[in-house]
Amino acid sequence: MKEYVKVAVDAMGGDYAPVEPVKGAVDAVNANEEIFVYLVGQKAVIEAELAKYTYPRERISIVEASEVIETGEPPVNAIRGKKDSSMVVALNMVRRQEADAIVSSGSTGALLVGGQVLVGRLKGVERPPLAPLIPTAKGVSLLIDCGANVDARSSHLVQFAKMGSIYMEHVVGIRNPKVAIVNIGAEEEKGNALVKETYPLLKACRNINFIGSIEAREIPEGKADVIVCEAFVGNVILKLYEGVGATLIGKVKSGMMSSLRSKIGALLVKPALKATLKDFDASQYGGAPLLGLKGLVVKTHGSSKAVEFKNSILQCIQFKQQQINEKIKEYILPDSEDKAKEVE
């Protein structure tokens, strides 16, 4: 078999399973010849979906899994109890290196637990962060960590900064990415206990381009490429991004419907506006990787459609070819910092 990038797609996870993950898989193999997809889930259901499409049959294979993990289930119970669920089966394929990556829009909690328990952490990684790309005025930034590790310690945040840097440089292609820590003021002495403890550690890191604190106001401006924070704050940032955006767009739309004059105007601006707002839609940028695991685990939004599945699958190519995990292993250990620098 040719050296494909093999992606196990959880065909039963998310709000629109199996329709959208299956369509996303088909679109991905049609878009790129290096991709091989395992569709994991209930065979009959997946076959019925697949029958709708034309695609290179040698690059999609169905893997049977009889159970489905539901959104509300306690993560640990779900992973332990449902050994034959699409998510657990797909995670085990990554563990056994039968697949390079898993893409799932199922329960975030279950995927975080399963990623750590089944796939396992890379040597030296203390906590694997979930790191989505968020849109900014200038392009995208990586928000790390965004839900995996509440009550993190400063050493975790330093590792997030390093892993995020590697990801932005080698997967997204930003040279010497700017790293900043989320804070409530620009000065070094500002912040809560965690930030005050982490700041000097980041400053001392020689293999990242640390630019200091970033205030939340500056995040959408694109002031930094890698936004470091602990998971609670990261989750608030991600969710509020969506929330303010949605409410504001809703207000703009209803404002435009308020008079005959503005209704006519709305018809004229609609196409241009739609294209603009698409740029600011987080779902355009693929899924969020759970970094620092022995394999790639990608979480896509629960309401992902085919385009997000496709983008998330294609994302795996860069991740594998750029040998991100090898780079993480090399840079993650504190005492390897100076050595790594010398080698450069």
Place this chain on the structure above:
Amino acid sequence: MKEYVKVAVDAMGGDYAPVEPVKGAVDAVNANEEIFVYLVGQKAVIEAELAKYTYPRERISIVEASEVIETGEPPVNAIRGKKDSSMVVALNMVRRQEADAIVSSGSTGALLVGGQVLVGRLKGVERPPLAPLIPTAKGVSLLIDCGANVDARSSHLVQFAKMGSIYMEHVVGIRNPKVAIVNIGAEEEKGNALVKETYPLLKACRNINFIGSIEAREIPEGKADVIVCEAFVGNVILKLYEGVGATLIGKVKSGMMSSLRSKIGALLVKPALKATLKDFDASQYGGAPLLGLKGLVVKTHGSSKAVEFKNSILQCIQFKQQQINEKIKEYILPDSEDKAKEVE
């Protein structure tokens, strides 16, 4: 002298001092007969500004203060060192009950320190939170705490919930306001250590209408009236609100300029859009009170214009007439909860 609501305005604080605070004071006394303003700052400068306007002269008085606290100064040094600054002089007027309230758009840090050190906390209040109103799809919500107390404890958050409830009910006029705690999921077992500890305490509070967790996504929807969080998270929410809003509006505007067709449309929708977006502008809702002090301390945005000063000054009327501080004293002590409930 008639029983005025007496407000000491820091005429030298903020980006547009003295022009905007002086104009705001004039507008406030012209708008409402119950307001008396002390303009605190350099007399000659303030007199020159005041000369531009017509207003009831018996309701504005200048109080000389020779120094000015700058934005960058370390708060404690500023408050201790500049005894004759406009902010310190105004705070001391509140301490001596010569004024009911201070309104300042000077250094937030200095005002927080000065509020606690000079005006002092009400009996029973552990930490005074800064609590701005933020716009939502339904109106406004109170975000409490938003910068005053990083690394807060659960007992502080419970007090914030109580003080915020009183403020929303009696100053803003929301009956039985819904109180929620910022969390990263809806379930009671979700959250970081602080939230997990605080949640059951809020649930046990009998004199607030606690509705559980609120995810950041739901804040702009207006799901709760009082949004409880510790200061670091609150600051991130407030700043990101502004940041996402500004970036998105910028994108909408440039999107509309992208073709001739959309440019014509933009001219037609402009007035309607402007009115809509004004609703979503936090500055429309007056300043943020620092609750739980022996007097009212109101912080307005550093870039406040006359309209925000005016609104912040007028806000003081409700605060005084509704005897907010008396209500806080009554409700704040943990052991008074049940008694207070019985009295109702």
